[in-house]
Amino acid sequence: MGSYYADIIIDITHEKLDRTFQYRIPPDLQSQVKAGSQVEIPFGSGNRRIRGYVISISQEPRFPEGKMKEILSSDNGEFNVESNMIILAGWMKKNYGSTMIQALKTVMPIRRKTREKEERLIRLVLNEEEARDRLRYFEEKNQKARVRILKGLIENPEIPYGEGLRSWKTSAEALRSLETQGILKVVSRTVYRNPIQQKQQEDEPMKLSAEQHRVLEEIFGEWEKSDRPCLVKGVTGSGKTLLYMELMEKMLRDGRQTILLIPEIALTYQNVQRFYGRFGERVTVLNSRLSQGERFDQMERARKGQVQIVIGPRSALFTPFPDLGLVILDEEHETSYKSEGTPRYHARETAIERARLEGAHVVLGSATPSLEAYQRCKTGEYALFLLNSRYQEASLPRVYSVDMREELKKGNRSILSMKLQSAMEERLAKGEQIMLFLNRRGYAGFVSCRSCGHVMKCPHCDVSLTIHDNGKLVCHYCGYQTPVVNRCPACGSSYIGGFRAGTQQIEQVVRKRFPKARIVRMDLDTTRGKDGYQKILRTFADRKADILIGTQMIVKGHDFPHVTLMGVLSADLSLYASDYRAAERTYQLLVQAVGRAGRGEVPGEAVIQTYHPEHYSIQTAIQQDYDAFFQEEISYRKLMGYPPASNLLAVHGACGDAEILEQAMEYINRYLLRIRCGKDLQIIGPTAESVAKINDMYRSVLYIRNQSIEQLIRMREMLEKYVEINHGFDPVYLQYDLNR
Numbered sequence: 001m002g003s004y005y006a007d008i009i010i011d012i013t014h015e016k017l018d019r020t021f022q023y024r025i026p027p028d029l030q031s032q033v034k035a036g037s038q039v040e041i042p043f044g045s046g047n048r049r050i051r052g053y054v055i056s057i058s059q060e061p062r063f064p065e066g067k068m069k070e071i072l073s074s075d076n077g078e079f080n081v082e083s084n085m086i087i088l089a090g091w092m093k094k095n096y097g098s099t100m101i102q103a104l105k106t107v108m109p110i111r112r113k114t115r116e117k118e119e120r121l122i123r124l125v126l127n128e129e130e131a132r133d134r135l136r137y138f139e140e141k142n143q144k145a146r147v148r149i150l151k152g153l154i155e156n157p158e159i160p161y162g163e164g165l166r167s168w169k170t171s172a173e174a175l176r177s178l179e180t181q182g183i184l185k186v187v188s189r190t191v192y193r194n195p196i197q198q199k200q201q202e203d204e205p206m207k208l209s210a211e212q213h214r215v216l217e218e219i220f221g222e223w224e225k226s227d228r229p230c231l232v233k234g235v236t237g238s239g240k241t242l243l244y245m246e247l248m249e250k251m252l253r254d255g256r257q258t259i260l261l262i263p264e265i266a267l268t269y270q271n272v273q274r275f276y277g278r279f280g281e282r283v284t285v286l287n288s289r290l291s292q293g294e295r296f297d298q299m300e301r302a303r304k305g306q307v308q309i310v311i312g313p314r315s316a317l318f319t320p321f322p323d324l325g326l327v328i329l330d331e332e333h334e335t336s337y338k339s340e341g342t343p344r345y346h347a348r349e350t351a352i353e354r355a356r357l358e359g360a361h362v363v364l365g366s367a368t369p370s371l372e373a374y375q376r377c378k379t380g381e382y383a384l385f386l387l388n389s390r391y392q393e394a395s396l397p398r399v400y401s402v403d404m405r406e407e408l409k410k411g412n413r414s415i416l417s418m419k420l421q422s423a424m425e426e427r428l429a430k431g432e433q434i435m436l437f438l439n440r441r442g443y444a445g446f447v448s449c450r451s452c453g454h455v456m457k458c459p460h461c462d463v464s465l466t467i468h469d470n471g472k473l474v475c476h477y478c479g480y481q482t483p484v485v486n487r488c489p490a491c492g493s494s495y496i497g498g499f500r501a502g503t504q505q506i507e508q509v510v511r512k513r514f515p516k517a518r519i520v521r522m523d524l525d526t527t528r529g530k531d532g533y534q535k536i537l538r539t540f541a542d543r544k545a546d547i548l549i550g551t552q553m554i555v556k557g558h559d560f561p562h563v564t565l566m567g568v569l570s571a572d573l574s575l576y577a578s579d580y581r582a583a584e585r586t587y588q589l590l591v592q593a594v595g596r597a598g599r600g601e602v603p604g605e606a607v608i609q610t611y612h613p614e615h616y617s618i619q620t621a622i623q624q625d626y627d628a629f630f631q632e633e634i635s636y637r638k639l640m641g642y643p644p645a646s647n648l649l650a651v652h653g654a655c656g657d658a659e660i661l662e663q664a665m666e667y668i669n670r671y672l673l674r675i676r677c678g679k680d681l682q683i684i685g686p687t688a689e690s691v692a693k694i695n696d697m698y699r700s701v702l703y704i705r706n707q708s709i710e711q712l713i714r715m716r717e718m719l720e721k722y723v724e725i726n727h728g729f730d731p732v733y734l735q736y737d738l739n740r
Contacts, residue, residue, distance in 0.1 A: 097736030234387030236595020256325025263334030453611035479687035561600030
């Protein structure tokens with residue numbers, strides 16, 4: 001039997017996670033010690049016995065064996081939440097590409113020491129009979145301050161320190177005197193900060209519809225059998241949230257915990273209101289807007305089992321629940337579930353892996369599922385459940401499309417079509433609410449003609465070309481370049497260029513057109529503060545505003561029953577982003593936007609303004625026909641070899657020196673060409689990123705395409721080793737992104 005060595009983290013709660021220590025595994029422990037195992041080791045010059053966690057095992061010692069210490073004992077495979085997180089970090093490292101330390105910092109965020117918040121209490125020590133005896137004595141002695149204190153404690157045997165001093169109009173010295181006599185005691189206890197400010201409302205639980213009840217029973221049946229990830233495809237307003245609540249109730253009955261992932265912090269306000277109203281203090285929230293102390297406290301509450309439900313965006317997936325039973329991804333199609341930092345993990349796949357490790361269930365929900373998730377339902381990897389009707393038989397909105405080319409011909413150069421203006425006048429007159437969605441995704445890059453709608457596209461990749469400062473139109477998949485055009489090649493019009501309107505300009509136009517309307521705007525500028533989202537959404541929910549203007553953040557999961565009109569401005573902007581998913585993103589945004597209208601008793605309508613009403617993503621969104629869209633889009637993906645029809649690995653490079661970056665990416669290209677196995681593997685690029693320079697760092701990307709995801713992972717691992725041993729790559733920051 002050969003020698004084996006373990007890399008061990010000594011203290012996962014310490015800030016310096018970037019240090020591991022290597023120990024020799026004794027022969028009698030080799031069958032017990034695995035990645036994630038808790039072990040006991042001698043540490044430091046005094047060889048004090050401490051606990052550590054194994055993050056990896058190898059047969060290569062990094063130090064002379066004579067100087068290496070041995071592991072003393074192992075926990076015989078007994079894993080806790082930290083053990084599972086370490087195994088999960090190892091899985092993320094392998095699948096997404098990163099160092100183990102980067103993966104560990106993702107799954108076990110550094111628990112910086114935060115001053116605990118303490119509360120002082122005054123507590124009666126005597127029983128009631130003894131207390132009344134002492135009270136009579138103080139009354140006989142006319143000791144008025146002591147009488148007030150003791151009367152107060154008999155009525156309420158435990159009271160906050162400050163409140164007691166105020167209500168009894170007494171001093172700290174008087175309390176100390178009674179404490180010396182053994183009558184009362186001043187104690188301190190740790191108080192965890194609670195980021196949820198609203199009070200619990202004891203609302204009567206809403207009843208499941210027959211369709212919801214059927215889906216709930218089908219999910220329970222799936223859990224009993226195959227326990228595949230479950231995708232709930234429900235039209236907007238079908239009551240997926242109510243279904244989630246019933247699944248959570250099941251977990252609570254079983255003594256297990258639930259993580260509910262939401263795509264945006266902006267959704268936290270309404271979601272927390274609903275879930276806190278039903279489950280009370282068993283619910284908490286985790287997001288980046290919390291203070292350091294609040295975040296630390298929520299992690300501790302979860303770790304100690306003081307809360308059973310956590311709601312938050314992507315990072316909440318790593319809540320340290322001791323007995324996780326369910327992970328729910330609401331709006332699973334959202335791009336925010338993909339991390340932009342290293343490792344560039346996807347919350348969907350990572351949630352499924354964590355659930356597998358901990359014996360938990362996974363439920364995905366969306367009205368517009370990602371192509372990846374829906375394709376896996378088609379192949380049987382996921383289980384599919386359908387909610388085809390809105391809750392309480394509410395009707396879906398009527399949807400109108402307006403061809404903005406025709407508006408231009410009629411002399412209307414406003415961003416508001418005549419149809420939308422007319423609909424807004426009608427709704428405002430009735431006292432109903434309106435949402436205006438500015439679809440800005442991808443707006444800065446593409447160039448189009450406002451006369452005929454033609455968009456400049458790459459002849460090789462079928463994605464839009466992006467305008468660069470050097471006067472070139474560039475494809476960010478293959479590097480194709482062409483000079484910027486001044487006249488439309490389709491119709492000859494000179495009315496050509498990029499889109500420049502923002503939410504502020506829209507607000508000015510709307511205020512001028514409807515001066516009496518109360519308007520709020522929701523974008524990055526208006527939500528910078530800690531409670532920025534909550535204030536705007538509360539204002540609109542309380543009907544203190546008539547019109548809400550915003551970007552993508554206003555169309556994701558919000559439920560305002562008095563909104564009866566949704567206006568979609570510039571639906572085409574996301575359609576021509578330089579991204580092979582552009583049509584999918586457009587369809588999802590439009591369906592989600594339309595779904596905000598008519599969620600109450602009054603039927604709703606939506607107006608979609610577009611230069612390309614004939615495009616299949618817009619046509620199917622108007623009809624709310626997901627299956628028709630899926631068939632069209634998956635055919636395109638198969639033809640072009642894009643995910644999920646194939647697999648795509650992006651190698652992103654960044655460097656402060658453009659020449660070094662160009663040379664490094666070219667060496668990577670040559671190395672990949674040398675090691676590629678089989679002719680079916682394609683290497684595309686390198687080429688400049690869509691934003692070629694950020695903060696003085698030049699950025700480039702190279703793509704590797706192959707049917708086999710395992711083949712791409714092997715190539716990435718070989719590339720990582722190649723980069724590690726060649727120090728010429730040291731100035732270059734590399735990231736790997738699988739199926740971005």
